Amino acid sequence: MIATFVAAFGIGVATYIAIADSGGGSPVCIAGGGGCETVANSTYSHLLGINIAVFGIAGYVLLLAASLLRGDAARMVGFGVSLVGFGYSVYLTYLELFKIEAICQWCVASAALMTILFGLNAIRMVGYVGKPA
Amino acid sequence: MSGSEERRNRLLQIGSAAAFLVVAVVLVLIVISANKTSGGDTNLEDVGLVGNQLKGIPQNGLVLGEPSAKVTLYEFGDLKCPVCKAFSEEIVPNVIDSKVRDGEAKIEFKNFTIIDEESTPAGAAAIAAGAQGRGWSFIELFYRNQGPETSSYVTDAFLTEIAKGAGVPDITQWNKDRKSPKTVAEVESTTQEAEKLGFTGTPSFAVEGPGSNGLETLGTPGSSEAIEEAIDAAG
Numbered sequence: 229m230i231a232t233f234v235a236a237f238g239i240g241v242a243t244y245i246a247i248a249d250s251g252g253g254s255p256v257c258i259a260g261g262g263g264c265e266t267v268a269n270s271t272y273s274h275l276l277g278i279n280i281a282v283f284g285i286a287g288y289v290l291l292l293a294a295s296l297l298r299g300d301a302a303r304m305v306g307f308g309v310s311l312v313g314f315g316y317s318v319y320l321t322y323l324e325l326f327k328i329e330a331i332c333q334w335c336v337a338s339a340a341l342m343t344i345l346f347g348l349n350a351i352r353m354v355g356y357v358g359k360p361a
Numbered sequence: 362m363s364g365s366e367e368r369r370n371r372l373l374q375i376g377s378a379a380a381f382l383v384v385a386v387v388l389v390l391i392v393i394s395a396n397k398t399s400g401g402d403t404n405l406e407d408v409g410l411v412g413n414q415l416k417g418i419p420q421n422g423l424v425l426g427e428p429s430a431k432v433t434l435y436e437f438g439d440l441k442c443p444v445c446k447a448f449s450e451e452i453v454p455n456v457i458d459s460k461v462r463d464g465e466a467k468i469e470f471k472n473f474t475i476i477d478e479e480s481t482p483a484g485a486a487a488i489a490a491g492a493q494g495r496g497w498s499f500i501e502l503f504y505r506n507q508g509p510e511t512s513s514y515v516t517d518a519f520l521t522e523i524a525k526g527a528g529v530p531d532i533t534q535w536n537k538d539r540k541s542p543k544t545v546a547e548v549e550s551t552t553q554e555a556e557k558l559g560f561t562g563t564p565s566f567a568v569e570g571p572g573s574n575g576l577e578t579l580g581t582p583g584s585s586e587a588i589e590e591a592i593d594a595a596g
Contacts, residue, residue: 265528266412300372309378315383319390326395330409353376358369 231306238341242284244335249279250332254336265331268314272323280320287313300357306345307353308322314346315327386527405526407505412528414454415497418462423488423496425457426467431593432570434466434588437473437555440483440503441510442563444581449504455585456592466570466592468502472548473555479515482539486520489538490529498527518557570595 248255249268257264267273272279287309294306317339324331374433419424424433432457438445453468459464470485483503490499503523508514518541529535538544543547555565558578566579573595582588 263409263412265407270521304372304376307563308379311379315387319387323394330412343420354373357372357376358365359431360365 229295231274231295231345231352232292234341234344235288235295237258238288238338238345239285239292240280241338241341242288243315245278245338246285249273251302257333262329264334267324267328267332268361269333272320272328276320280316281338284313286320294349302348303353303357304347306349307357310349312347313342317342325336370556398555405502405506405522408502409431410528411498411501411505414457414501418457419426420491420494420497422491424467424499425470425497426461427464428467430461430464432460432465432466432568432592433436433461434449434468434570434592435471436468436564437471437551437558438500438564438567439472439474439480440455440478440487440500441476441480441515443507443510444497444562445564446504448564450587452489452588456588459585461473461591462593465596468497470496471551471554472558473565474548474552475563476510479513481545481548483515483520485544486524486586487537488544488553489535490524490527490548493529493535495524495527495529499523499529502527548555566591568592568595572596 244253245268253324255264255268275283289314290309291306294302294309321339325334365396365499384531413426418584419427421428436448436453438448456466456468461468466471470487472480472487474484487496487499487503492544506519506523507520521536524532524535558565558576560569560578560580562581565581568591569576577591577595579588579591582591
């Protein structure tokens, strides 16, 4: 239930970043400053020519679906996707802090949501995988 | 061990292996990016630092500061000039913090191309960035990533990376603007203006305000204090 809510929220955050980028601009930091602009303008914001927020949307959609489904397949997919998402979020946070030298609140928000989802999915997987649905 | 326990253990092993793999991949990615040298077309130096330095200050064309500021400081510079880079890093930031940020003065950058033939496209690219409100971000970021004076590094790719790092919103328009004869003519025109003012090197400064006798040339002041005093006198 919590995972469903967090994943839905994640879809919203990632969609906002993707829409802001596709409009030729960048996400607007709520507290002002150019952090979001700097991060969005960096070469790290795109992977294979696609904004990484698009990958984020796909990930959150999968996590939303996994949270609504029962069974080991859903548990393993939820764990796997959130694990990759969490790992990539760690890498992106490292880039923001040490390479781009700017922090984007939207990226931090997404990283926090992905961390929560990883925790929830890890608990779900370790606790219930292999047991009856 | 029952079948379901075996299955559970196998799935847990898969999960653990996946976690181990992800940790390893993230570490490798971090190590690779940490070893990547800055500069070039993938990593610009000091994007965040320049962003912070100019944060909250209006940029119009190549003018930094409140348009209504009563004193205007003119900087005649060449983006390929190493002394201009040193000024941009050590002297101009103090003036921005003490005089520009509070609206007392504004700084207008004017191209004075003296280094080589690459100075003109560099200056034109700054003007084109200025047309999209990113002139000073472009100039400062260019200086922070400036190459050796005698090398040919001002390529389209280099300029485009600077423009992107500076946050120029419309790169297609910027490309069009920087190559237009009007923009190139503007670079040549300000260079002639500098020569008429008697400047022979970059950066050279001039100041104008209600307290000055028209446009007063300052040459190349040796410190930020000297520039600040000139602004005070012109105010």
